[in-house]
Amino acid sequence: MLSTLTTAPTISPADLREAMDGDVPPTVIDVRSPVEYSSVHIRGSYNVPLPLLAEHGEEFASRLPGQVVLICQSGNRARQANERLEAVGIHPDSVTVLDGGIAAFESAGGEVVRGRGPWAMDRQVRMAAGSLVLAGVTATKVVSPKFVYLAGAIGAGLTYSAASNSCAMAAALSRMPWNRSASEPELGTVLDSLPDRS
CATH class of the missing domain: 3.40.250.10 (Rhodanese-like domain)
Incomplete structure (x- = not known):
């Protein structure tokens, strides 16, 4: 690698x-x-x-x-x-x-x-991350407070992505059918x- x-x-x-x-x-x-x-x-x-x-x-x-x-x-x-x-x-x-x-x-x-x-990869990452955080916060209020961990995990992933100059979410999204x-x-x-x- x-x-x-x-x-x-x-x-x-x-x-x-x-x-x-x-x-x-x-x-x-x-x-x-x-x-x-x-x-x-x-x-x-x-x-x-x-x-x-x-x-x-x-x-x-x-x-x-x-x-x-x-x-x-x-x-x-x-x-x-x-x-x-x-x-x-x-x-x-x-x-x-x-x-x-x-x-x-x-x-x-x-x-x-x-x-x-398709959208540029950075735009896809922003949409996926934002949607997951929004879903996590909404589910925290509607389903269970434990869904706050989803938002926390996305935040941690984005922090690691910036620190390491890599992006696991972009790698995963690049394998989606619309990107291939x-x-x-x-x-x-x-x-x-x-x-x-x-």
């Missing part, structure tokens, strides 16, 4: 926008799931889901051209991808992580492509879609 504590060099959304308008734009690799990518992504980015990149890091490291920017929803998965690429020998100066993820890029006025798909409707890309297809190194 990849660590979530790596400190990767970052690029701000404004700097990425400027770099993408330059003569030699960086290669933007989006490591979110295909469903997340299809719902919103940076124009011109390539979808390489983190599990695929983690499993085939050597192949990707040998094919990634020039300057590479890794992105995800908030930055955690992109940092994990950066750690994997560094572990297989990619030069640390050639890869950066988008600070704040795609949401920060869009907020900074970056161009994104929107499709029809887009087909997982195959290694050969993804590698062939990347720009030529020459």
Whole structure:
């Protein structure tokens, strides 16, 4: 399992926008799931889901051209991808992580492509956590005072999630049917879609 504590060099959304308008734009690799990518992504980015990149890091490291920017929803998965690429020998100066993820890029006025798909994972987590807390508080008043522990458990989980920079709820939600409707890309297809190194 990849660590979530790596400190990767970052690029701000404004700097990425400027770099993408330059003569030699960086290669933007989006490591979110295909469903997340299809719902919103940076124009011109390539979808390489983190599990695929983690499993085939050597192949990707040998094919990634020039300057590479890794992105995800908030930055955690992109940092994990950066750690994997560094572990297989990619030069640390050639890869950066988008600070704040795609949401920060869009907020900074970056161009994104929107499709029809499920909510972004952070929005799904907020909805699930909020609904569970609300249900727990309501059940405490209507059914049994012991339901207060449900709200406490969600609060503890969110606290741990922030402290560890991981999210068990997001991992569970990513396995739900509505988040798995887009087909997982195959290694050969993804590698062939990347720009030529020459």
